[in-house]
Amino acid sequence: MIFHIPWIYVPVRNVLAIWHQLTKYEIPELKKPSVIMRDRGRVEEIIRNMHGAGPGALQVISDFDMTLTRFAFNGKRCPTSHNILDNSSLISEDCKAKLANFPKSHYYPIEIDSSLSVEDKVPHMVEWWTQAHDLLVQQRIKKDQLAKAVRESDAMLRDGYEVFFGSLKDHSIPLLIFSAGLGDILEEVIEHNGVFHPNVRVFSNYMEFDKNGLLCSFKGQLIHTFNKREGALLNPDQFEQLQDRPNILLLGDSMGDLTMADGVQNVQNILRIGYLNDKVEERRDAYVGSYDIVLEKDETLDIPNAILRYITEGK
Incomplete structure (x- = not known):
C-alpha cells in the first residue's frame, strides 16, 4: 500500500534501479x-x-x-613460438643444443632481473634474438613444414x-x-x-623464404x-x-x-x-x-x- 504514495514510490524506485545496475554488472x-x-x-x-x-x-x-x-600444463612448461620450432624435427640436434643452452644460462636471467634497467637489458636481448634467428636461418627450414611443427607441439x-x-x-x-x-x-x-x-x-x-620455400632471413x-x-x-x-x-x-x-x-x-x-x-x-x-x-x-x-x-x- 505504501508504494502507491508517489513521494515515497519515486525515491524507492530510483534506489532499486541503482541497486539493480550495480548487482547486474558485478564481476x-x-x-x-x-x-x-x-x-x-x-x-x-x-x-x-x-x-x-x-x-x-x-x-x-x-x-x-x-x-x-x-605458461604450463600439468606441471610442465608449455613452449613459446620459438620453442615450438626449436624442439621440432625441423631443427638438427646440434642446433637444438645451442638454442637450449645459451638462453637458460645467460639471457633469460637478465630478462627477468628486476635490479637491471631496461636500457641495460636491451643489448643482451638484441644479442639473444639475433643469435637465435641466425641459428634458425642456418637450418634452411621449409615454409610448408611450419604447420606440422605446430600440430606436433605442446603449445x-x-x-x-x-x-x-x-x-x-x-x-x-x-x-x-x-x-x-x-x-x-x-x-x-x-x-x-x-x-x-x-x-x-x-x-x-x-621469416623470409627464398624461391624454393626455404628460410633465408628475417624481415624488417x-x-x-x-x-x-x-x-x-x-x-x-x-x-x-x-x-x-x-x-x-x-x-x-x-x-x-x-x-x-x-x-x-x-x-x-x-x-x-x-x-x-x-x-x-x-x-x-x-x-x-x-x-x-x-x-x-x-x-x-x-x-x-x-x-x-x-x-x-x-x-
Whole structure:
C-alpha cells in the first residue's frame, strides 16, 4: 500500500534501479585468489568507463607467448613460438643444443632481473634474438613444414580462448598482437585452434623464404621483449585506423609489454592486465606496481573474458 504514495514510490524506485545496475554488472571473477589489484577503485572506475563507451570504443592489445598461450600444463612448461620450432624435427640436434643452452644460462636471467634497467637489458636481448634467428636461418627450414611443427607441439592457448577470440570477433573489437616470438609460428597456432578471425592483427618477427620455400632471413626490424613500443610506432597507419577506439585492454606477461600501447593517440582509458607466471615472489612487487591487475599463476582467460562480457553486455 505504501508504494502507491508517489513521494515515497519515486525515491524507492530510483534506489532499486541503482541497486539493480550495480548487482547486474558485478564481476565476481575479480575476487579470484589469483587476482591482485593495487587500486581496486581505480580498476573499477576504468571498467565502468569502458562499459559506458561500449565495445565500439574498445581495442585489445596483447602479447602472445605466455599471455594468450599457457605458461604450463600439468606441471610442465608449455613452449613459446620459438620453442615450438626449436624442439621440432625441423631443427638438427646440434642446433637444438645451442638454442637450449645459451638462453637458460645467460639471457633469460637478465630478462627477468628486476635490479637491471631496461636500457641495460636491451643489448643482451638484441644479442639473444639475433643469435637465435641466425641459428634458425642456418637450418634452411621449409615454409610448408611450419604447420606440422605446430600440430606436433605442446603449445596451448589459455583456457577460455574460444570465448575470448569469439567475443572480440562478435563485437568487431580489434585484437592487435605484439610478439617478440615468431610471427609465422604464432599465426599457425591461432589458425590451428580455429580462431584466426578477420579482426586479428599480428606484429612480430616474420621469416623470409627464398624461391624454393626455404628460410633465408628475417624481415624488417627485430622485435624483442623490450622494444615492442618501437614495433607499435612503426605501424602508425594501423593505429590511425583505430583513433575512434580510445579505450584499450592491454594483456602482457613481462615488464616490456607495458609499453605496447604507446603508439595509440588520444587514449581515454587503458586497463593493463599482467600475467605473473614465473618467479612470483621476487617479481610480485614490480608487477603490482606497474599493472592494474596482476594474475598470479592463472592459466586462464577468465578475467579478460569477464571484463569483456561486462563491457559488451547489453550493447
